[in-house]
Amino acid sequence: MLKQYSHIQIAVDGSKEADLAFTKAVAIAKRNNASLEILHVIDTRSFQNVSSFDSAMVEQVSADAKKKLEEYYDRAVKAGIKDVHYSIEFGSPKTIIAHDFPKKHQTDLIVLGATGLNAVERLLIGSVTEYVTRTAECDVIVIRQK
Structure with a gap:
């Protein structure tokens, strides 16, 4: 018997x-x-290493993320998803994806890619995907490349 999911992240x-x-x-x-909740997390730790921190940099990263999320939103609506939202969160991607966001949105399934953009973090402290699959309280589906 297949589980019926109602809140997918x-x-x-x-x-x-x-x-x-x-x-x-x-x-x-x-x-x-x-x-469907589309989530993008801006890792604020990456800004701590920038010597000339500037709020314009955060604004630009946020604007770029919002533009991409609006494209995803449009794709979901065109595909027939009636209840779709997107969010930009700031902080640690691991904890936000695995714990904070799912609790706020009653997520019962998290979907994410097997690997992401940050190869350095993956080498040093483990991947976001690995952390989410190990610690999330709901089901997690990891999508691998074709």
């Missing part, structure tokens, strides 16, 4: 893997007649 970071995961999350949401 898709985490995107601009990578090809995230785009593929988004496509599959839309298909899952459509099959389940579920809501």
Whole structure:
């Protein structure tokens, strides 16, 4: 018996893997007649290393993320998803994707790509995907490249 999901979260970071995961999350949401929450997390730790921190930099990163999320939103609506939303969060991607956002939105399925953009973090402290699959309280589907 297949589980019926009602609140699906898709985490995107601009990578090809995230785009593929988004496509599959839309298909899952459509099959389940579920809501779709598109999430992008801006890792604020990356700004701590910039010596000439400037709020314009954060604004530019946020504007770029919003533009991409609006494109994802449009794709989901065109695919027939009736209940779709997007969010930009700031902080640690691991904890926001695995814990904070799902609790706020009653997420019962998290979809994400097997790898993302940050290869350095993956080498040093482990991948976001690995952390989410290990610690999330709801089901997690990891999408690999074709």
